[in-house]
Amino acid sequence: MSGTEDALRLDGVGKQFGTFTALHEAWLRVRPGEFVTLLGPSGCGKTTLLNLIAGFLEADAGEIFIGGKLVTQTPVWERDIGIVFQSYALFPHMDVARNVGYGLRARGVSRAEEAARVAEALAMVRLSSMAGRRPRQLSGGQQQRVALARALVIRPSLLLLDEPFSALDRNLRMEMQFELKEIQQKLGVTTIFVTHDQAEAMSMSDRIAVMSEGRILQLDTPEGVYRRPAHRFVAGFIGDATVLRGRLKGMDGVSAGVEAGGLTFSVPAAPLEGTAPGAEVDVFLRPEHLQPAEGEAGLAGTVVSRAYLGDRAELLVQTEGAGRVMLRVPGLAALERWPAGAPIRMAVGSAEPVAFPAG
Amino acid sequence: MQRPFLRLFVTPAALVAAGFLLAMAAILQYAVLAHIPGELTPGGFTLRNFQEMLKPLYAGVFFDTVRLCFLTAVLALLAGYPLALAMVRARNPYIKSAILIISVTPLFLGEVVRTYAWLIVLGNQGFINGFLLWLGIIDRPLTLMFSTGGVVMGLVHVTLPVVVIMLSAAISHIDRDLEKAAVALGARPLRVFLTVTLPLSMPGIVAALTTGFAWTFSAFATPQIIGGGRVNMVSNLVYSLGFSSFNFPFAAALSIAGLLLTALSLALFKLLLRPLERMGAK
Structure with missing residues (x-):
C-alpha cells in the first residue's frame, strides 16, 4: 500500500479557519531519519502544518501518514510523536527525572525500565546530575535539553520541533543547534523543524520546505533553495x-x-x-x-x-x-x-x- | 513613584480602616462588660461572657458553624471547578460570558431576595418537592426547609461565585503548552487532567477553599431564613442574643470569638493544605 516507505507523508492536507485558508493542499514526503524544516515568515502556515501533523488541529482535507500509518483521525496521544515546544513546556511541578519519564509512565512502562531509560536520556543530553532539580532551577539551555530528552525518551516515530531556539541567546543557540543535530543523526529520528530563521534552517536541514501564505513553495536541499530558488518569494526570503x-x-x-x-x-x-x-x-x-x-x-x-x-x-x-x-x-x-x-x-x-x- | 499621590490614594482606605478599628475596639470593650438583665447599658468588667460560651449549647453552635463552612467550601469547590474550567477553556466567547454571568449572578442578588428564592424551591409545596411528587418518586414532601441540607445548598449558591472567580484566575494561568506536551507524550485527557491541570490548579483550589470557608462563616440571612432557627450559625446566635435578648456584651463576646475562630481555622487550613499548594508551585 501507499506511504509505507515514508516516515511522514502529507497527501493534500489543508486547513481553513473560517474563510481564511491557513494551509492550502500540502503535499510532503519525508524519508526515515530525514531532517526537514518548515521555513517561512510568521503567518505562512508552518505552525498550522505542525499542529496538523501533531494532531492538535484537525485537517479539513487530505490525509496524514506517520510511519506508513494513516493518522488523520488519530488523537494526539496515539500518534507516537515527540514535540519540543518554543516554551519547552516542562512541567513545573515535577523534577527533571519525572518530566523526562512522563511519556513512559503514560505508556505504562515499568518503574525499573522508566528509571533506566530516563537515566540514559539524561546522559544523552549531559544532564545526569540535574535529575532531581525542578525546571525553574535550570538555565534556558538546560531546560531545552530536558525538553529534548523528554521528547526522545519515548522513541517517537517523529520528532517535531516548534521554534525551539528562539528563546536562547545567539551563542547558546549555535551550540544547541549542533548538539541537537548530532543527537538527531545518532538516533536517526525523523525530524520536522519549524522556524522563521533561515540561517537555522540552512545549517540544520537535509531539506527545507519554504512556505508562504499557506503554501509550500519549494521543497529542496539547503543548497537548492539557496542557489536555485523556484519562486520569487523563495529568492527574496533566503539570503539577503x-x-x-x-x-x-x-x-x-x-x-x-x-x-x-x-x-x-x-x-x-x-x-x-x-x-x-x-x-x-x-x-x-x-x-x-x-x-x-x-x-x-x-x-x-x-x-x-x-x-x-x-x-x-x-x-x-x-x-x-x-x-x-x-x-x-x-x-x-x-x-x-x-x-x-x-x-x-x-x-x-x-x-x-x-x-x-x-x- | 510620586509619594504625594500615593498618600492621597491611600487616605480613603486608611480612614475606613480606622473606622473599622474603632468599631472593633467598641465590640471588644463590650465583650468584657457584664450584662444586667433588663438594662441596655452594661455593667462593670467581667470575663463571664467568655466562660458562658463554653456551655455545650453555645460551643455546639461554633462546632456546627465550622462544619457547615467546611462542607459548603468543599461542595462549592466541587461544583465550581468544572464551571471555572469550562469558562476558562471555552473557545466560544458567548459560552464564556454565559458561564460567567450564570456563576456570578448570585453575588449581585440581595441576600434576602436570594434566600426567599430558595424558599420557593425548597418548600413543601416548592419546586423540588412538587416535581418529585409529580414524578411519583416520593409520596410525601421531603423536609428541605429548616434543614442542614437546605442551608448548605443556599450557602453553596452564594459561595460559588467567589470560588469560580478564584479558580478561573488560577486555571487561566496554566500554560496550555503543558497540557499539549502531556497529550503529545501519550497521556489521555483524564491523565492529563490528573497529572498536569489539577496539580497546577492547587494554589487556586487552596485559595478557593479558604476564601469559601471564610465567606460562609459570616453568612446570616441564609441560615436565618432557610434554617428557620433549627440550623444556627454564629451570626444567628449573635443576632438573637443581641437583638432579641438585648444581651449586647455576650453578643459582642460571641462576635470576637467567631472572628478568632475564623482566623484560627484559616491558619489551620493553610497549614494543612500546604503540601497541596506546593504541588502546584512553579
Missing part, C-alpha cells in the same frame, strides 16, 4: 537579495543571459521559461553575485553603508540608475578602500544569480 531590473537577452535549455545595470548575468533558464527575449526580468542579487571591479569597467556606484564582519564586509551600494545592491568584499579591503561615500565599480561575481519575469 536585492532586486535589479533587467532584460532577457536570450536563452538555451539550461541557462539564460540577462542584462541588468550594464552587466550581463548568466542565470538558470527554468524560472524564465516562456519569457520572450527583450522582456523585463528581475535579477535577485546576493552579496556574492557581484565583485569589485578595477578600472573604469563595470557598474558604477557609491557606498551607502558598510557592515564590517571581520573576515569580510558587506557593502550597500547606490548604483547609478539601477537601484541599490549588496556586495561582499574582504574585510580588510573594505576598511582601507570603501568607507561610506566612496565610489566603487562592480563586475559580475563568480556565483550565478537567479532571475524571474518582472513582477
